Amino acid sequence: YETRLIRNFCIIAHIDHGKSTLADRLLEITGTIPKSKENRQVLDKLEVERERGITVKAAAASMFYEYKNEKYLLNLIDTPGHVDFSTEVARSLSACQGAILLVDASQGIQAQTVANFLLACDSFLEVLAVINKIDLKDAKINKTLEQITKEFGIPNENILKISAKHGTNCTSILDQIIEKLPPPVCDRQQNLRLLVFDSYYESCPIVIVAVMDGVIRPGDKIQSKLTTKTYTVLETGIFAPERMRAEALYAGQVGYVICDTKISDTVVGDTWHHLGIDVKSLTSFKIPRPMVFAGFYPIDESNYNQFEQSIERLSLNDTGVRVQTDSNPAFGKGFRLGFLGLLHMEIYSQRLQSEFGQQIITTIPGVAYKCKIIGKDNIKQHGSDLLLISDSMKWPDTNIIQQCYEPMVLGQIVSPTICSLPLKILCTERRGVLIEEYSIDEKRTLFKYKLPLAEIVYDFFDQLKQITSGYGTFDYEDSDYEAANIVKLKILINQESIDELAVLCHSARAKAIGQDIVSKLRENIDRQQYKITIQACVHSHVLAREIIQPYKKDVGAKLYGGDKTRLMKLLKRQEEGKERMRQIANIEVPRQAIISVLKRN
Ligand code: GTP
Helix, strand or coil, X not given: CCHHHEEEEEEEECCCCCHXXXXXXXXXXXXXXXXXXXXXXXXXCCHHHHXXXXXXXXXXXXXXXXXXXXXXXXXXXXXXXXXXXXXXXXXXXXXXXXXXXXXXXXXXXXXXXXXXXXXXHHCCCEEEEEEECCCCCCCCHHHHHHHHXXXXXXXXXXXXXXXXXXXXXXXXXXXXXXXXXXXXXXXXXXXXXXXXXXXXXXXXXXXEEEEEECEECCCCEEEECCCCCEEXXXXXEEECCCEXXXXXXXXXXXXXXXXXXCHHHCCCCCEEEECCCCCCCCCCCCCCCCCEEEEEEECCHHHHHHHHHHHHHHHHCCCCCEEEEEEECCCEEEEEEEECCHXXXXXXXXXXXXXXXXXXXXXXXXXXXXXXXXXXXXXXXXXXXXXXECCHHHCCCHHHEEEEEEEEEEEEEEEEHHHHHHHHHHHHHXXXXXXXXXXXXXXXXXXXXXXXXXXXXXXXXXXXXXXXXXXXXXXXXXXEEEEXXXXXXXXXXXXXXXXXXXXXXXXXXXXHHHHHHHXXXXXXXXXXXXXXXXXXXXXXXXXXXXXXXXXXCCCCXXXXXXXHHHHHHHHHHHHHHHHCEEEECCEEEEHHHHHHHHECC
């Protein structure tokens, strides 16, 4: 295919603005897929994507379209809409020359529309603005036009108005793609340079690639720039949208390569070249930094081996996740996993359950703090003077800590203006600092806040939705670490610490978190022969306390008369219950009590 007849583009939009629906329409118009209801959202291959209706991993599809008597090859690269996956978005964008910016006419510009537009600009993409869902009764077409012009500087007359659902004006998008978006700039005569931009497993590893220079064919010997491993190419092809063999992939094309690789060998963002013909690396990708950490454990401990295998398999396919083994007296053996964000974590645990059939317990998510320590010997012992710690059990002694730092984010919130006051109260409670606010239209305001990540990983989004009756949207990007007073909140039962319940948090939040934990424990621990004191402390200061008075337990007491079998059953049940007890300072703490504190939801 001549390079001038190729267009590589993506669709970027806020969640639910209709990206997958538009992709389906474009594939139908070009005859790539037949018109039928079953074809809904063909790009969303993963089961979890279909279930939740959002795109997680990038997918690609090629289509042919005739325009002014010439046949064009259009490669659509699907990108996720959510910020947690912005590394996936950036990667996909680097294989495109243009982007369709899709905005829902009833919703207008949202937080992620802005974030995605900026990503596209960073990648120097030509942007085609499109207003979708013009068929809706509450479509505000003129207002949305105004917003796009004001926010992105795109002239009114260049903005298309469509209904992806009904196909209205969708053909003109294809015409515009050819007219307005540039073809890729590449050279087929040059040595092969190929960008690995994704991979997935389907009976063998399938590597999704963009060929930047040269040609790749089955039989070629290739080498990875990053790992220096070498492979033989077994098959090349394009996605139409199912895999379709092609005898070669040329510069400017997007498609797949099957090699004798293991899936674990493919590094997303890597450059591949012909063996012995070295080239310069393509874009250097930042390895995504995990931001949110949580423990993952199998509900049934005897299932650990299978659980471990599933975690390994799923993580190989997900470059954003960091895996460490972990164990905990309440849950047994498991893993501590790092994620790019909360949604990423949710999707991961859902995939673990739906695709791998694993029954899991996850713990409340936390973040990684930085800790500057003093003393030559201490530094030597820890291997550095600046420690990155997400696990409270690894927190150093207070007397060697010089300064702690916490991760911050820059958040963009779009909310109905009438909700501004409660929204500001929420952000202030969460230690946020307002940086900027301005109205997008007469009813909505955009707020930019600097917030500690630790304050948004837990239920911030739920609160935001509640305050704004579901209308508020939120998006964030990483910012730097800032100095903060981080403390280790210890939980004690009769003076003995329950290590796995210790929490790292900002000193201003310690009391509230402590109160919440001790009251949960109180609710879940039965009276026993001894008095039980439950405390939450920072250093030696007690911030919260609950007392459970002693009580001689007599399981038979509540039974009338002499129903022996019932009494036996009850005693047996109590016996069974004992197995799940944990002995702390001579007090029997049910596993369930600890789970009630650690577990999410
Ligand atoms: P993510 O993959 O999560 O980013 O979502 P998406 O942007 O791909 O949205 P999707 O295509 O799943 O559409 C979201 C919802 O909007 C679906 O229920 C669609 O049926 C609906 N929708 C999409 N386009 C239109 C349209 O033109 N008109 C109407 N009325 N509904 C539409």
